[in-house]
Amino acid sequence: MRKYRLEFYCKRALYVLACFIILIYNRVSWAESECDACHAGAKALKMGLEDVYAGIYSYRFRHNNVDRECRRCHVIEEFQIRPESELYFPGNTKEGIFFLTGLSLDKEYELELKLKRTGEGTLYRKVLKFKPSSIVVEKGDDAPPAVKTIRFLGIRKGVIPEGLLYFETDRPVVSVVEFWKDEHYRERVSNLKVFLKEHVVRLSGLKDARGYRYRIITMDVFGNRSVSEGVLFGRKRMIENPRTEVVQKSEGLKEPSVRLFRPSRSADLCLHIRAPEPVMVSVKMREIVEHTEHGYGLQSARYTNIYVCTECHSAGISHPVGVRSTRADVEIPREMPTIEGGVITCTTCHYPHGGNRPYFARFDFDRICNMCHKRLE
Template identity: 30%
Template sequence: MYRYIRTFSLIFSLLFIFTLLFNNITKGKEIKSNDCIRCHEKIYMKALSDPYRHSVATQDCVLCHIIRNPDNGMEKSLRFPTFQSENILYLGEIDEAKKYRMEVTAIDSAEKSSEPAVIAIGPGEIWKYQGKLQTLKGIYGVKIDEVRKRSFVHATISWDTDAFATTEIEYLSKGRYPYRFNIDNSYTKAHKIVLRDLRHKRKYRFSVISRDIYGNMLQSGEYIIDTSKEFSHVTSPLENDLPSPSIGLIRIFKINGKEGFYLRVSTNKPSEILVRLNEVEQSDVRHGKGFVSEKFLKIDICYKCHPRNASHPVGVRAKGDNVKTPDNLPTIEGGIITCITCHKPHGGERTYFSRFDFKKDLCIKCHIAEDYL
């Protein structure tokens, strides 16, 4: 009778394998557990023939073995609150040997967003700027556009430069240390900055500062903000009547002699710019993003289903008084005990997939005290 059962089990296993192979042919190239059987048929057969079978061993190899996190490459998100139509933005260092997906979005003062502009960046595709950008020679048109009273006073200051340059301001009131405020990593020709922490009924002296990409700096003369007087020279239509922002020119480039990379962006209206940069990882056809670490495979993944208090301590070394590292049982580097040290991962001949009898043989593989002998 037992012979017939074993024969039936073998036939069923072969049918199961054939079904997996057939499904793999018809379902395309996405990495699935079905794909594993092409190279690991013996492991499948052994798992299917075990009296006690771990269900995931034949249903979801990828769950335990393959890195599944899609975002484990470099990811960078940068926001540039310039609220201008023409900008050069500093992105920092990028590895030119890798592939990236860049998504750029413009957001206006009413929080309306443009459709994201997406560009793919491959090895050697970053444009090298030929020649030299215009250097900063003049600051002009410095003016106070608005003073508005709130719990603190808000003041809006604007100016222009003849080259792409930074937006900075230095200001102070009588008897106070000077404050400096700047918008980092952004270069534009039309500058606007809002000071939001001014006190009521005070006079502040300020000067504006701009630096071009090459570090050339200009600073204006001094001007006065009187926070006792509220006014506005800003005449703009209601934001709801304006079109949503859209992105025109977009280009990533590098400047000879300068570290890092820059992004040139033009929009149809003053907007802040949101940049998301993701590394596009190259995946192995068979093993996706690669194999998980030993610790994840042999300890962490088990706790996804099995409670921690159901286990002998793991993640510890089998070392100490009356304890030894097991000779013929798997541990990870340094003799660290894992779930797989005592349990077979795919199934086995005993309950709980135990490698040896829990009641007599397994414990003495590590414990050598007389109580265990």
């Protein structure tokens, strides 16, 4: 009996908890009417803004939950780290330069640098804040990069065997390695992402190095280039794994040298990292944006007028969007709003906040096709 009663109380407690959570959740979603602090009533008009809410509540056809979903359609809620702003060294290495592209001169950025040894956690973490316009410009020399110590490490067995070619350069470079036996068919392996001094190149499909020639093309951050050619050693050597340096574990990592500069003749920045031992390096970067009443900013027009709509509605059944007119018989009249100077969106035909016609139609749907398609009957 006791046992049953206990179960009964537990269940009850769970129900109460669930109700509580639902209550809190609703409160949170209600909190979103904070947009009405400026976009509603007399206050909006005083600020020179439209009274969006007056519109929403007066429409004959309301868009489901529109007064609660303001943020979802309009506001960037969190920092968005672009995928291309996460950078890595390709393996354990001592020195390298990342090219930081696509930055705006006058914006502010934050960069998080992490150094690790294989099999251990982060040993070193540094956060840098910078404005590209205040980074020193560096004038390089005109000397071509020198390639030294070229070694064929051997062939690694596997489903697809690969030859491992190692080379060092006198400064960090990006590289393209070509290899061939038959002059008409050259294989290429490129590393164009990170500038490195030590390079391990995987020559995929190589079963036997005998008779192979190679060509190494390098370029440093100042645009200086060099080309070296040679023949791979004939001796066929089989290895299980590429050489890895054994490092004494659990010892602290000495301070690496970290430096930002801008090569002359380039709009992009360089992040130069020199560590006291071979390490894994990763870099994350983001723009510093202040959190305001519009979150981290307003969403792009494409997002608000197309992408968010298709998160809830199927785009397949509707008219093509995200396109411009490429045909003489399709002309978009001025009174139909487009984005990016002529791109059709969902809101070219529908009001987003609701409307007085069915489907929140901007224009009578009976004649809307002919407003753009001149020869459609």
